[in-house]
Amino acid sequence: MHHVTLERWSRGTSALHRRDPRAKTAALLTFLVVVAMTRSHLLAASVAWLAWLCLAAAWARLPLGGVLARAALVLPFGMVFAAVSWAAGDPEHAGSLLIKSYLSAAAVLVLAGTTPVPQFLNGLERSGVPRFLLMVVQFLYRYLFVISEEAQHMRTAARSRGASVGGIVAHRARFRAAGGALAVLFARSYARAEEIHRAMMARGFEGHFQPLGTFRFVAADAVFLLVAVPAPLVIRLLVEKAVP
């Protein structure tokens, strides 16, 4: 599963894995902004940025092929917008949309592959993002796959009773069954949410989450910040200078 693969990657022990998530997030954000704002020399700069990302992935000992292949998963979504631009008579913009979305996905993957989600959320919290919002994300991440597993079980149960038979009439029946299954899934999720709330109350929860600190910003993080944050802009400037 995609999620499990990322989880496994993020539990690595490289120097990049050990960097403070706030520093890595800042580096990602500047990368995304610089890529998004680039108009001229995009192709040449993209090659240089991709090399930069490959360097980071190699430093983190992430499987390069895996990162590059997974980043391509974003392309079908980008293609929709690219097609709109193309149809509007702006093929250059369509191409730049695809390049930018691929690079952004690759950069996000390098961050996700080197930062466990709990650490990432902890970093955001220490950067001032409201804890309540982060808890919602955390719960979603924690239970998304439990719910998805429940959905898979329901699908298997439906298929074992012949729900996969084809034909237009059967398709209608399948849509009706899918609607019912969604309602059941919602009810189950609701019941689970109640159970979780009870489990929280049983352990003294009174409405405020208390964080358990697990990392601190060290000198190596400062060095990383000083190098990684301006790097995308420096790369762009170098490319502009080198390519006429």
Place this chain on the structure above:
Amino acid sequence: MTPLVEVRGLRYRYGDGTVALLGPNGSGKTTFVLHLNGLLTGEGEIDVCGTRMTAASAPAIRRKVGLVFQDSESQLFMPTVLEDVAFGPLNLGFSAAEAEKQAREALARVGMAGAAGRAPYHLSAGEKKRVAIAGILAMEPEILVLDEPTTYLDPPSQQSLAALLRELPQAKILVTHDTAFARVLCGRAVFFRDGLIAGEGRLDDVIRQFAWE
């Protein structure tokens, strides 16, 4: 002697030790245990360790009554095992360092010290149950209440859980359909039917009386 748990209305007084709550589905066993730390409230009165259950006393009572839910998946809601086990101590007002110490000790006690950094969804059912128990032990309760603890567990995991529970010094209330598991841990039983206590006594006597095997 101050009774450990006293429930008026159900006319049941429970002393130290380990007791099994038996009875058919829907007979009120889980509803009963949810009253023991104030998660549900109803008519009647409940005294825990000499303290009357009220909205004001519920937080203090929750520290004394550790509730292990049937589905560990719902109980392990934090992103890592360590954070989950430390959740209770942090709510009790422990500092982060103290809570982490409590959590690590509780994990060591249930044989899960090596899992501190892991995500709960990567654990097996038996491991999840152990971590759920560690989350309760970290709060140093006087009473452990376990709702269907053998659900989802294979026989080796059940045996391992029984061995762990036998070692723990707390009084235990065990909601279960598994009479073999109850026999390993409990000398006494209470039988529920239609929300009422239909009988109580020695476990074997209760099982025989209600033909519960």
